[in-house]
Amino acid sequence: MAALLEAEAVSFTYPDGTRALQKVTLSIPEGKKIAVLGPNGAGKSTLFLHFNGILRPREGRIYFAGARISYSHNALQQLRQQVGIVFQDPDSMLFAASVRQEISFGPLNLGLSKEEALARVEAAMAATGINDLRDKPTHFLSYGQKKRVAIASVLAMEPRVIIFDEPTAYLDPRSTREVMALLETISRKGTTIILSTHDVDIAYSWADYIYVLAAGQVIGAGTPAEIFSDAPLLEAADLARPWLLDVYEDLKNKGWLPLEAPVPKSRDELLALIPYRCRSQLAI
Amino acid sequence: MFNIDQYAYSNRLTQVHPGEKIAFALATLLIALVAPQPALPAIIVALMAGAAIGAAGIPARFYLQLFLIPFSFLIAGVAMIALTITNQPLAGLKGLTLLGWTLGVTPASLHLAGKIFFKSLGAVSCLYFLSLTTPMVDIMTVLKKLRVPALLVDLISLTYRFIFVLMATVNDIYTAQAARLGYASLRTSYHSLGQLVANLFIKTHRRSQELFTALTARGYEEELQVLDVPKPFSWPFLFLAAGLDLVLLSLMFIFRRWTLWPPF
Ligand SMILES: Nc1ncnc2c1ncn2[C@@H]1O[C@H](COP(=O)(O)OP(=O)(O)OP(=O)(O)O)[C@@H](O)[C@H]1O
Ligand SMILES: [Mg+2]
Numbered sequence: 001m002a003a004l005l006e007a008e009a010v011s012f013t014y015p016d017g018t019r020a021l022q023k024v025t026l027s028i029p030e031g032k033k034i035a036v037l038g039p040n041g042a043g044k045s046t047l048f049l050h051f052n053g054i055l056r057p058r059e060g061r062i063y064f065a066g067a068r069i070s071y072s073h074n075a076l077q078q079l080r081q082q083v084g085i086v087f088q089d090p091d092s093m094l095f096a097a098s099v100r101q102e103i104s105f106g107p108l109n110l111g112l113s114k115e116e117a118l119a120r121v122e123a124a125m126a127a128t129g130i131n132d133l134r135d136k137p138t139h140f141l142s143y144g145q146k147k148r149v150a151i152a153s154v155l156a157m158e159p160r161v162i163i164f165d166e167p168t169a170y171l172d173p174r175s176t177r178e179v180m181a182l183l184e185t186i187s188r189k190g191t192t193i194i195l196s197t198h199d200v201d202i203a204y205s206w207a208d209y210i211y212v213l214a215a216g217q218v219i220g221a222g223t224p225a226e227i228f229s230d231a232p233l234l235e236a237a238d239l240a241r242p243w244l245l246d247v248y249e250d251l252k253n254k255g256w257l258p259l260e261a262p263v264p265k266s267r268d269e270l271l272a273l274i275p276y277r278c279r280s281q282l283a284i
Numbered sequence: 285m286f287n288i289d290q291y292a293y294s295n296r297l298t299q300v301h302p303g304e305k306i307a308f309a310l311a312t313l314l315i316a317l318v319a320p321q322p323a324l325p326a327i328i329v330a331l332m333a334g335a336a337i338g339a340a341g342i343p344a345r346f347y348l349q350l351f352l353i354p355f356s357f358l359i360a361g362v363a364m365i366a367l368t369i370t371n372q373p374l375a376g377l378k379g380l381t382l383l384g385w386t387l388g389v390t391p392a393s394l395h396l397a398g399k400i401f402f403k404s405l406g407a408v409s410c411l412y413f414l415s416l417t418t419p420m421v422d423i424m425t426v427l428k429k430l431r432v433p434a435l436l437v438d439l440i441s442l443t444y445r446f447i448f449v450l451m452a453t454v455n456d457i458y459t460a461q462a463a464r465l466g467y468a469s470l471r472t473s474y475h476s477l478g479q480l481v482a483n484l485f486i487k488t489h490r491r492s493q494e495l496f497t498a499l500t501a502r503g504y505e506e507e508l509q510v511l512d513v514p515k516p517f518s519w520p521f522l523f524l525a526a527g528l529d530l531v532l533l534s535l536m537f538i539f540r541r542w543t544l545w546p547p548f
Binding site for chain 2: 049052054077080081084085087089091092093094095096097098100101102104105106108109110114117118121135136137138139140153154157
């Protein structure tokens with residue numbers, strides 16, 4: 001699997017002396033769904049800003065598509081076409097006076113014609129379900145709506161990688177489901193997705209691969225099954241276990257599930273595993 | 285501010301081409317300013333009120349409340365112009381005399397005050413019409429069309445956005461302070477207000493940095509390019525507006541011949 005983005009021993013210190021990243025090494029395979037987990041202040045957002053060249057590592061290297069990132073003006077513009085970030089706080093992204101204009105900003109920066117940009121804007125609005133907000137000023141939107149506009153504004157640039165910094169924070173359950181479904185759709189089209197989250201259930205069901213960050217260091221990496229069966233790691237990163245695994249193991253221990261039952265990835269898979277106790281009793 | 289903006293996006297004239305509204309407002313504004321007679325701006329106030337309330341559907345109550353804002357300033361300012369303090373005999377001076385000094389009004393000062401009063405109200409009504417019927421997006425589109433430098437348009441656009449960010453931030457901080465009894469007494473109020481202001485600067489600065497970062501991430505170079513909102517020209521509005529302004533202009537010349545008071 002070719003790595004699309006790679007960080008190699010990246011360290012970063014903010015001007016005030018906060019050591020936000022220390023020798024972070026990780027790689028993001030193309031076309032995959034990667035989750036980055038870690039407590040508040042672990043350095044997730046800081047790491048993401050390195051991926052499209054907004055922050056420059058003090059030490060270490062960042063690679064994109066096999067080549068080391070160059071920080072010349074033109075190279076950075078190129079990079080930012082390919083690596084989109086949906087920021088944690090949508091208010092920090094929105095600047096324009098209407099939703100449509102907001103979303104058109106990225107595509108126009110790509111140098112697209114008005115018609116192409118408009119087509120991209122329409123497609124992004126349709127994908128995020130905000131068609132009816134098109135002429136609204138961004139400051140009259142609710143938080144969840146702003147989040148969608150922020151997502152659409154990056155989507156419209158059609159980058160190869162989209163980084164979502166806590167896309168489901170503060171969203172209600174329905175919006176959370178819709179955003180995750182949207183990520184699934186984007187991923188199916190071949191876009192690589194990196195996401196940070198504090199929701200272990202989402203990370204467990206959604207991700208192909210997980211990196212765990214704590215205090216600026218990568219303390220764990222693996223498939224969801226590996227990560228969430230590593231109790232000391234979860235302890236160190238202050239992560240809870242997904243309820244799915246808890247229930248699954250409990251059912252197995254108490255004999256409701258056969259020992260060879262596969263580990264379920266989703267709620268439906270788990271429900272499908274649980275056998276009927278006795279058919280004849282059910283028929284009554 | 286919030287309300288003006290909300291009406292700008294939702295009034296009945298939103299779909300009229302912004303260029304027409306701007307042209308109408310500015311042409312009328314010009315007439316209000318150059319007309320030598322106070323009667324014309326007074327007519328314009330009524331006309332613009334009709335346009336805003338009748339045509340655009342702005343609630344009359346809200347419109348009148350808006351007018352109270354400049355009204356109070358105006359009354360104070362105009363009073364200073366109308367009043368004269370002098371120890372010289374002046375033509376038609378009426379007022380209180382004390383120790384040879386008179387505080388009073390002359391027909392000339394009254395006339396001047398009246399002229400300024402009506403002119404200001406006329407001008408304000410034109411600008412209110414524009415800001416109540418035309419969203420900022422549209423105004424910016426027209427500015428760009430008129431080849432106003434991109435830097436200036438971007439600046440206006442960011443200022444506009446940040447007014448709301450600033451107000452939201454003030455609101456958040458204030459609520460957070462009030463919830464913890466920050467405004468319970470006069471002393472704590474002063475203290476809280478001081479902190480609010482200081483915090484506001486820090487927070488807003490941080491916000492602007494975040495915004496810059498986010499814009500950079502989307503490929504911002506030197507211009508905030510966005511798609512314009514295409515709006516069709518509406519000929520009825522244009523003809524009506526042009527007709528009204530022509531009537532006003534002719535009134536100006538007719539009044540000029542008939543005028544009893546010479547313009548000062
Ligand atoms: N602009 C900044 N200046 C100084 N320090 C900063 C700045 N931004 C972040 N930090 C610090 O860097 C560290 C990592 O922050 P970062 O925002 O990357 O964490 P995070 O993992 O995204 O956390 P969260 O889950 O809360 O979003 C924190 O200790 C934070 O205080
Ligand atoms: Mg963060």
